[in-house]
Amino acid sequence: SSSGIHAWHSPYYIRRVRVNKMEPIYQYLKFNHPELIVDDIYAPEDGVIEIPQKSPVGALTSKNEDSFMFLNRVRNATIHWVNPGHADGQNSHNVSATVYIKDNEWDEIGEWMWTNRYFYNGLACFPEKVTYEQSPFEACSKKQYDKVMMSLKTIDLSQIYEDEDNTDFANELACAGGACEI
Secondary structure, eight states: OOSTTSOBSSSEEEEEEEEETTSHHHHHHHHHOGGGEEEOSSOTTEEEEEEEEEOOTTOOBGGGSOHHHHHHHHHHHIIIIIHHHOOSSSOOOOOOEEEEEOGGGHHHHHHHHHHTGGGOSSEEEEETTOOOTTOSEEEOOHHHHHHHHHHOOOOOGGGOOOOSOOOOGGGSOOEETTEEOO
8 A cells, every 4th residue: 555644656666664784674685685675875774675666557646646635634534533543641643744845835835734733743844846865755667666576586574583672762652551751
């Protein structure tokens, strides 16, 4: 499926996921599927898994959905899913979302955000044409997609074992018993 509440990025794209090089999945993919692994240019201790993606025929993509359609989907998810599912306390779950805004939409988006400020959390706004190396999503051609797919063999995730717990508790949220210290 597409990522969270977002539409598919484009008909063909690369989905990037960052992972520490000590993680078992990194070790497995580096040995068995090196075509999917690159070094993280921002953090040398991490790697980036580059996963080729193909959207379903006729799927909604970020290229054929305007910002307001997307923001209204975030608003509706908050009203009809997040809020009804929240038990108690100030901190409700939220729908984390990234909206890419066209140059001529910033003022209207700002007004929408103010008017609907109680119906979203965790909303990141970027210019529509923002790009950077190793971004989480990058459009690619069918030819690029097919090339990577042809090189892949079966990925057997049952071969991934975690012999020790590498959880870094200093970087984990202090959550226990259904409550978090945030």
